Amino acid sequence: MNHLRILQLLPALGDGGVERSAVEMATYLSDRRMETWVASRGGPLVADIEACGAHHATLAVGSKSPFALVKAAFAVARLIDEQRIDIVHARSRAPAWAALMGIGISRRKPRFLTTFHGTYGHRSALKRLYNSAMLRTPVVIANSQFIRDHITTVYGYPRDQIVVAPRGIDPARFDPANVSPETRRSLRQQLGAGDDEQLVVMIGRITGWKGHAVLIEAFARLRRVNARLAFVGSGVETTIAEAKAKVTALGIADRVLFAGSRRDVPAVLAAADLAVSASTRPEAFGRAAIEAQAMRTPIIATDHGGSRETVLHDKTGWLVTPGDVDHMADTIRKALSDPTRLHAMGEAGREHILANFTTQSMLDKEFSAYERVMHGGARLR
Numbered sequence: 001m002n003h004l005r006i007l008q009l010l011p012a013l014g015d016g017g018v019e020r021s022a023v024e025m026a027t028y029l030s031d032r033r034m035e036t037w038v039a040s041r042g043g044p045l046v047a048d049i050e051a052c053g054a055h056h057a058t059l060a061v062g063s064k065s066p067f068a069l070v071k072a073a074f075a076v077a078r079l080i081d082e083q084r085i086d087i088v089h090a091r092s093r094a095p096a097w098a099a100l101m102g103i104g105i106s107r108r109k110p111r112f113l114t115t116f117h118g119t120y121g122h123r124s125a126l127k128r129l130y131n132s133a134m135l136r137t138p139v140v141i142a143n144s145q146f147i148r149d150h151i152t153t154v155y156g157y158p159r160d161q162i163v164v165a166p167r168g169i170d171p172a173r174f175d176p177a178n179v180s181p182e183t184r185r186s187l188r189q190q191l192g193a194g195d196d197e198q199l200v201v202m203i204g205r206i207t208g209w210k211g212h213a214v215l216i217e218a219f220a221r222l223r224r225v226n227a228r229l230a231f232v233g234s235g236v237e238t239t240i241a242e243a244k245a246k247v248t249a250l251g252i253a254d255r256v257l258f259a260g261s262r263r264d265v266p267a268v269l270a271a272a273d274l275a276v277s278a279s280t281r282p283e284a285f286g287r288a289a290i291e292a293q294a295m296r297t298p299i300i301a302t303d304h305g306g307s308r309e310t311v312l313h314d315k316t317g318w319l320v321t322p323g324d325v326d327h328m329a330d331t332i333r334k335a336l337s338d339p340t341r342l343h344a345m346g347e348a349g350r351e352h353i354l355a356n357f358t359t360q361s362m363l364d365k366e367f368s369a370y371e372r373v374m375h376g377g378a379r380l381r
Helices: 017-031 046-053 066-083 091-105 126-134 145-155 180-189 213-220 238-250 263-269 287-294 325-336 339-356 359-375
Strands: 005-009 035-039 055-058 089-091 110-114 141-144 162-164 198-203 227-232 256-260 274-277 299-302 318-320
Touching: 005 017, 005 066, 005 091, 005 227, 017 046, 035 213, 046 055, 046 227, 046 359, 055 145, 066 091, 089 091, 089 359, 091 110, 091 126, 110 126, 110 198, 110 359, 126 145, 141 287, 141 359, 145 162, 145 299, 162 359, 180 198, 198 287, 198 325, 213 227, 213 238, 213 256, 213 325, 227 287, 227 339, 238 359, 263 274, 274 287, 274 325, 287 299, 287 318, 325 339
Parallel strands: 005 035, 005 089, 035 055, 089 110, 110 141, 141 162, 198 227, 198 274, 227 256, 274 299, 299 318
Antiparallel strands: none
C-alpha cells in the first residue's frame, strides 16, 4: 500500500465540502509519499491541490451530456494508463460514469470506489439508473450514518460494504486559541454587532433549501432580543435578492447583514455567540455544525440528516423542527437568554468534535476503504 497511485474525480474544485474533501485526501496521500492526481474542470482549490504535492488534470468529467461523458472517459483512460493508476475514486455521479467507462477503455484496470456526499434525486427509475454508477463498486464510502442508511434503504446496497467516514475539522485551523480578543471585537463590528449586542451567524451557501428564509422570519420575531444576525456565504444572485427583500419587508434590515463569502470562517465562528444551520432538507453531513462546535460556538441545527449525528441536543447545541419558524425563534431566544450556559455548551461542543469529528479520523477511515478495495478481490460490481 506504500506505492499506490490514486486518481480522484469530481466536477470542479470550487470551495465546497466535496471539493475540500478531495483536497484533504490529496494532502493525506501526498504526506505519505503516494502519487495522487485530482481530475476536474478546475477552480480556486487547484492551487491547494498543487501546493500539497499532488497533481491536477484539467478534465471535464462533470458533464451529464453523453457526448461529453464519452470524451471524458477516453481522457480518464489515457490518464489511467499514462500514470499507472491503481485506484480511481469518484466523488459524484457524472465523474463515476466517466470513471467506469474510462476503466473499460483503459489497458490498465484499476480498482474503483466512490463517496456518496448526498442523497441525490432518486424518485424515478431513470434517476436511480443514473445514480447506480456510484454503486458499481465493491466498496462505497458514506459521509454519515444517515447516508449509509439511505444507500441501503433506497438501493439495497450491502451495508457491510459501506465504509462510514464522517467529515471532520482540522483542530489546528479550527482552534479558538488562534483568534485574539482584538480579532473577535473587530469581526463583531464588521458583522454589525455592537458591544452590548449578541451575534448570531449562519454560514453556508445561500440557496432555497438551506433555510435562510426560515431563519429570517424567526429572527424577525425576536424584537426584544438585543442581537444581530449575519449571513456568511455566497449564492445565486436571485436567491440572495429574495432573502434581502424578505429582510426589508419584515423591517429588520438594520439588524441583519449579508457578509458574502469569507475565508476567515473559523474566526467568524469564534466571534459569534450562536450559530445556526436551518436546512429544510436533510444535510448529508453538514460541516457547519461541526465547525461551529469546534470553535466553542453552540449550534442550532434542524433535526434531520447528519445533524442528528453531530449535535448533542441540549449539550452542545439544539435540534429544532425543520421549517418551523416558531420553534427556531423560541430556541434562539432561549439560547441567547443564558450566556453562562452558552459558554459551557461551547466548551462541551469542542470536546465532542475533537473526540469524534477530525479530519485525521475521516481520512484514516477513507483510506481504510482504499485498503479494502485493493485487498477485496473484485474490481467492479
